[in-house]
Amino acid sequence: MKKIFALLLALVLVFSLAACGEEREAYGAVGEPLVVLFEENADKTPQEIADLVMAHESIEFMPMTMPVEEGYLAGFTMDITGFEEAVMFGPMIGTIPFVGYVFELSEDADVEAFEHTLKDSADLRWNICTEADEKIVESVDNKVFFLMCPATFEQEETPEDLIVDDGAIVEEMPVYDEEDITLE
Numbered sequence: 001m002k003k004i005f006a007l008l009l010a011l012v013l014v015f016s017l018a019a020c021g022e023e024r025e026a027y028g029a030v031g032e033p034l035v036v037l038f039e040e041n042a043d044k045t046p047q048e049i050a051d052l053v054m055a056h057e058s059i060e061f062m063p064m065t066m067p068v069e070e071g072y073l074a075g076f077t078m079d080i081t082g083f084e085e086a087v088m089f090g091p092m093i094g095t096i097p098f099v100g101y102v103f104e105l106s107e108d109a110d111v112e113a114f115e116h117t118l119k120d121s122a123d124l125r126w127n128i129c130t131e132a133d134e135k136i137v138e139s140v141d142n143k144v145f146f147l148m149c150p151a152t153f154e155q156e157e158t159p160e161d162l163i164v165d166d167g168a169i170v171e172e173m174p175v176y177d178e179e180d181i182t183l184e
Helices: 002-022 031-040 046-054 111-121
Strands: 063-067 085-091 099-104 134-140 143-149 162-165 168-172
Touching: 031 046, 031 134, 031 143, 046 063, 046 085, 046 099, 046 143, 111 134, 111 143
Parallel strands: none
Antiparallel strands: 063 085, 085 099, 099 143, 134 143, 162 168
């Protein structure tokens, strides 16, 4: 009886460990569909993946993609090295807190160590005017998907007559009559 119980306990442990290894973090409304898109297309080149990401229906800005080389990459506090090919993707306008990369590593590369480097050196506030909500690092085989983005692109509506600074209402916006404005 003890042997059967020990065997059942061992099987439960093995299956629970296997289940933990397959799960990944769930992301916000912006990141989640883009991670799924990456996972479904990881057999493509980094440029093809970046183009697919930027063509996704959730992207609400004018997109751009460009190949990058090892060294300084936007969004990181240190040089990023150790990849064979990479493509950056993001908005043409720099005030949107969104930047991403698709990296292709060599077949024998330590993908987990590369992911840790990305996570540890990524700065959610890399852009002076904005801050991303999420830092996403996922991989399939030797491809690594990195994204810093807002949780959603939806913005709260603010009354037109208020000045807002970092989410706090500062003062009412002045209203001028045409008579108050003089042109010199």
